[in-house]
Amino acid sequence: MASQNTTFSGAHNQGAQVDPSSTPLRPSSNVPFRRDNDYVDRGDILARVDERCSQPAGRAALVGFGGFGKSQLAIEYAHRVRQRSPNTWIFWVYASNSSRLEEAYSDIAERVGLSSQPGAAADVIPLVRKWLCNEANGRWLMIVDNVDDEITVSSQRGGQSISLASLLPQSDHGAIVLTSRNADVARSLVGRQQDIIMVGAMSEGEAVNLLQNKLGDGPWHDATKLVKALDCIPLAIAQAAAYISRLGSRMSVAKYLSELKEVKKTVQLLQKAASDTRRDGEALNSVLTTWQISFEHILQKQPSAAHLLSFMSFFNQQGIPEFMVRHYTDKDSEEKDNLSDSRLEEEDIDFEEDVALLHAFSLIGTTERENEFEMHRLVQLATRIWLRSTNTDRKWHRVFIQVMAQEFPDGEYANWPRCRALFPHVLPMVEQEGLTIGKTDEWALLLNNAGWYAWRQGLFAQAEGMASKALKIRKEALDADNYSTLLSSSLLGSILTDLGKYKEAESMYRQTLAASEKVFGLEHPDTMTVINNLALVLDRQGKYKEAESMHRQTLAASEKVLGLEHPDTMTVINNLALVLDRQGKDKEAESMHRQTLAASEKVLGLEHPDTLISMNNLGVVLVSQGKYEEAEMIYRQTLVASKKALCLEHPLTLTTMNNLAVVLNHQSKYEEAGLMYKQALAIQEKVLGVEHPSTLLISNNLATALDNQSKYEEVNRWIGRS
Template sequence: MDPLPSRDLDMEGQPGTANQFGDRNRMFPNFGGSQKNIEGSSYESGGGVMNIERAETPPAPFAIIPFSRDPDFVNRGGILDQIYGRCSEPAGRVSLVGLGGVGKSQLAIECAYRVAAEQTNKWIFWIHAGTQARVEEGFRTIADAVKLPGRNQPKADIPQLVYSWLSNERNGRWVIVLDSADDSDVFYSTTGPTPKSKPLATYLPQSRNGAILVTTRNKNLARRLTGNDANILDVGPMVEADALSLLKKKLGLLDIDRATELVRVLEYVPLAISQAAGYIRARAPRSSPEKYLDEFRAGERKRIKLLGHDGGDLRRDGSASNAILTTWQISFEHICSKRPSATDLLSLMSFFDRQGISESLLKDSDGAQCVKINKKLEAGESESEDDCNEAEDMFEDDVAMLRDYCLVSTNEAGDVFEMHGLVQLSTRKWLEARGLQEKFKAQFVKRMAMSFPRGDYSNWVICRRLFVHVEKAMGCRPADGEMEEVWARLLYNGGWYAWLQGQYEIAERMVDKARRTREKRLGREDEASLQSVLLYASVMKARGRWKEAESLFVQVMETSSRVLGEEHPDTLTSMANLASTYRNQGRWKEAESLEVQVMETFKRVLGEEHPHTLTSMANLASTYRNQGRWKEAESLFVQVVETSSRVLGEEHPSTLTSMANLASTFWNQGRWKEAESLGVQVMETRKRVLGEEHPSTLTSMANLAITWENQGRHSDALVLMRDCAEARRRLLGENHPNTLSSLAAVAAWSI
């Protein structure tokens, strides 16, 4: 006769409990009919001999928590109360789900100590759930702790014994913590030492006298272990106040501004904050939050070094790394082993800006995931509708896995993704270690170059949405020569848009990289190279660096005339820009001569209503105005405004520029009411279309302020010009000519 409980399944598919142990004082039955207690003897049955264990007195409930309580624990809002409440419910199950390092285990530790202190009649068991072996080890620990009879038998089914004991309400109330339960196979794989092995999840009873608390990075596993989403508590990074509190507990008194900066760059992730604090403490007094910040901002390699520091933590499992980058890379490895295509998607996403990663950027035009290796196409086979559907399903499954592991999140519509910046950094480091960084960097650059259009006004909606990713691309120069040209095209288009938006510093950096790359790859006289130099010169002019701009415009004009021809649009554009540089320097005659030539040629080559022709007419009108030739200027401006409104639209930036120039012609003639009316219209429209601090908007503000000053509205004019001067100082710099002119006006009007 076998004294162990039966392993037959009951009606609900759970291990049977028909042979459960009774109350804690019950001894083994006396086999063979004898009424005496059996101590250390043996019992013969069916030709074999079974050792009979000495009876043990069951202990009173106690807690098994393998970590000390954290004196630096920060109570994060009401989440600990929620966990405690769920663990106090009959048959309660709750999962803490979140990215590695956000503090799930620390919350579980604190909750376990709180339960132990406030509910002394309750057992608390801790199982590290990273592998099947460790879960089985946890069951063995429970069996030993409660002194389960039969546990030392050679063929004892420990999980079944523990399940039966936990299911018996007479054995008391209990809480089990399943910590780091990240792998579904640990609980739901049927692989075992015998053909009859059952998934470990079947040994977790839904008993009214017990509760189960799970910490996991895997939301899908959390659903399976706890029943539904209602039993899942999402744990994210800390709020700023809690993050500061944690840093203060770790380091003591802090400069609040620097401390705030530090927790922000660490994205409020508790493990990253603790890791940084440990690094600073270990190197004090030669390190401090200020020095850590300086090192962190020194570049990506320095950030990787800092975040790879493992200072040890006794309140983390010995198999877990205390370095945040390594912690996340464990998740990457697991996903890679289960679903490589999901890892590919994550790898691609790591190069974008952390926010605003639209679904369209991650898919090919036919809806297939851009990182998918299409074996059929490689083999020369055609792609069917089923293939497209399969690719779409593949993408959705990849996204689901990344979301389940809390590595990406989406907006409400589900079509725009977001990642933690530190997760992106960790992913890129992981790729670098495997020699895959260039592959996915090239995919990112190619995808962005295909998606980001020229900087024309008609493309601004798209450009505005994607521009943050172009900024990221500046640091992603591909190693491959052909891809380097694609990268240069992307930066050229990005710089074009930035220039038109008045973001001159960013525009200069982007266009300079594009210009140098194209000149190196294509030669100085290639049309794409000349376009880059032309745009770079335009940025120089916008920044008030007239001499640099003039030199470059002359260079482009001469080269374009020789290589492309005197009437090529690029040649004419360079001539027009050179003329505007002359005008800005007060060289009116030189400007006028070039502008007349450009205007007449554009009319003949492109037509009288082409945008380039209209721009050349407006430039000539500006030169007339600056020479005091008001009537000629007004006539041309009126013509340009009317045509531009009809051809380009009333709110097109070129139309607004012509209207602003016409208004300035009015106030040069003392026609203040007309100037004010048109000036207000232009300023308000530019605020709405371009933004309140766009350089063109600020020009409108300055012009309107001048109009008001000349109308005797001194207070209104001074306030508006001060606002304009301050914005120009912030946007353009102290020494920009427009800033200086605004400051001069403020000084003169303040007397």
């Protein structure tokens, strides 16, 4: 149990006129989309495309997730080339599947005059490729859109399959721009990594400009908020603008933003078709549907990757740890433990292949930190919607809870690095209601351990919610005397104490103590922990005699069972010393604090939270004896270590700031003391609230420091609050 301590140019043909019957066709463009009047320039992306396409046989690939504007960039580039170089052929090729590719090549054949040639109808693809390779036909630019797979087409001459790569000639007079969600396919077609140009979300400024272009004149004070809510994704912004425009006076940016914030309405709003005729007529124009195309594709091609994506969609979108997803399984822990080394090696290979595929489709990304992944928030939303549509969301939710419960350790200091990595992924689960959680014991275990960690981090409100849920589940599923139930009960008591809810905490501890004595006996470590914690909350209420008696009882048992240098024993000594000091027994208290500090530094290290508590408490007893200089030195050392090991907003850091200010005030360093009180108070009010006992204490101390400086008007203000 937890124990407490406080450029592309075209050819210009010139020369004598020839017989009209042999005059080459005038170069034209078959780009199926008008130029977008709402287009927003995307930094240097098109300049980089132009640089690559200006080279002989130049190629460039725009790679990124669906909805990020790859096709719009390609459309704009095609129109720019056509505008400045009207003698350049512009060909647009759909490459989402073999039938669309064949259709596009047939259109090219007709446009360049090949359709009337013998055999054209039978085998148009080789004819088009031959035409593209002929320099006499002039310069050309080909946009190959949506090439997400290594597609092949069947030649009717011999029946052999022809790969897309073989259909795209390396011609000095031609250039190719690809758009793809698959970086691997794109690389195989452009040939060089440096010819791949990643297209991400818009910058905030670009996104706001796009929204303004789509909506025209209007109030823009909410535009930035909306594009941020849509993660600056062009297609999502276009859909939002279309929806707002369609509803006219019944909808505004502010109202749309408000509705978007409601999770249940997010799906409905984003699924509204934008009626954007510039998109492929066969492609549904919804952000979610766009992404679901990828999901369905991956499910068919590599089901294990789709399963991995499903699992990852339940994590927070940032910082998904590799160790959590590498060997995940929906088998129980015993089956998982029985996996052979060879099978684990196979799983490693499968995992790397799955990650590579998901990354190639821009469904997941990597971070600057090693061994972490990330997912776009809307990618996760789309995945979860897809799971619901296939009735598999509950399954993957259960898998997530199962794996997380196995991997999330308790909140002891040694486990903080792993807890810190996993905690953000637990919070969304806690905050959601109405979900089928899975096995209650796994859910309760996860809630308990996450609550334990939250408590040790000073996140008391979150900790209370988690611990309360864990206790409720365990009481219903088990009974009040069950070990797991007692763990949750003791944890909740500790949290209530730090929240200043002393009466509730005392009642909780007395119930837990009675059950623990009955089940484990008086000298069991967990029983001793409960007694220590009960004594601590009695101390907080001024019940010093009873608290002292309990601490001495616990100390005798702890020394006998655990030994003098055990961390739990040191905690009891520390807490006993505190209650002794409050009763004026400062010499005995000082001796005990020095004993625990020496042992804590030896066993735990200088930056361990328990060591920092011992340092703080030694300072308290030194102040009570008027040893201000030594106390100030200890507090300053503690404050530096606490800020480093914990954080500025941690309750222990705030307590140290208050205590340092106290000793400064005793030494007539009123100005520095007042500034430190004000800093601590501002943070304390934010973290624990205005009515918390510690907040009221600091407020009262600040008033004293101000009074010592004769700042009486400020004194009255703070006295009124305390």
